[in-house]
Amino acid sequence: MAKPYVIGIDMGGTNTAFGIVDARGNVIASDSIKTVKHADINDYIDELHTEITRVITANDAAGKIQGIGIGAPNANYYTGIIEDAPNLPWKGPIPFANMISEKFGIPCIITNDANAAAIGEMTYGAARGMKDFIMITLGTGVGSGIVINGQMVYGHDGFAGELGHVIVKRTNGRVCGCGRTGCLEAYCSATGVARTAREFLEIRDDESKLRNYDIESITSKDVYDCAIAGDKLAKEIFDYTGTILGEALADFTAFSSPEAFVLFGGLTKSGDLIMNPIKEAYEKNVLGIYKGKTKIMLSEMKESDAAILGASALGWEVKDTD
The missing domain is CATH 3.30.420.40 (ATPase, nucleotide binding domain)
Structure with missing residues (x-):
């Protein structure tokens, strides 16, 4: 029993x-x-x-x-x-x-x-009843879980679904924690947002509330706070991040044609600041036969x-x- x-x-x-x-x-x-x-x-x-x-x-x-x-x-x-x-x-x-x-x-x-x-999402959350969806987790890194025909995809070795380590920048890409350069995780994780902030502050001279922070200890939360306060550079950091992720999701659609992408993790708390550029870049870049078919939605689960x-x-x- x-x-x-x-x-x-x-x-x-x-x-x-x-x-x-x-x-x-x-x-x-x-x-x-x-x-x-x-x-x-x-x-x-x-x-x-x-x-x-x-x-x-x-x-x-x-x-x-x-x-x-x-x-x-x-x-x-x-x-x-x-x-x-x-x-x-x-x-x-x-x-x-x-x-x-x-x-x-x-x-x-x-x-x-x-x-x-x-x-968890498939059983209790936004993906209830879905047989084809991709979970994207946006935290310290970028993770993914791929469900096709109602089954979790593990691959022949158990490691299928490392979409955070798809290379999105072929030229002068950032070093990722995995040791390679240009991975999605290096740009679209919470740590990636902080790295973008440091890069923008170093190479540009725009006025920004972010310049009031210690550049080496800036976090994605700091960028969010400044963006909410109307800071243009902070908003641009979210646009940059969301655009890269939206382009990547458009590519991911081609191999499994998911009903939805479900986004989960701390970075999703940024709401429209991140979701609007994701959706815009996705619609601009997804193959025509997939347009209008895939939802991009937030997790319904608690953190x-x-x-x-x-x-x-x-x-x-x-x-x-x-």
């Missing part, structure tokens, strides 16, 4: 969120720890185990967990291994699913964090819930341990 709960873990480059989820998709309780706090992966797992156990005990869920699902950068669904994730503090292949399963004594399945968000719920859905895939 299946147990009533699963654990969903969303490992981000900065924070790791986790929650207890029931069969209806209700997050019974959730919390988080700092991903970057520990230089040693074992210390990180120890803290994660301590905090999740605390939440399980506080919610009378001990012995009632069917499985653990995890969404993490560069996580391979087939092997359970996190392989050289550029935004995590630990390098090399990490057999994370096995490490967590052994620590908790509960079966565990892992997938890419953006795939987990897509599963942390999509990935937690998506990851938790993997927990139901494990066989009953009794």
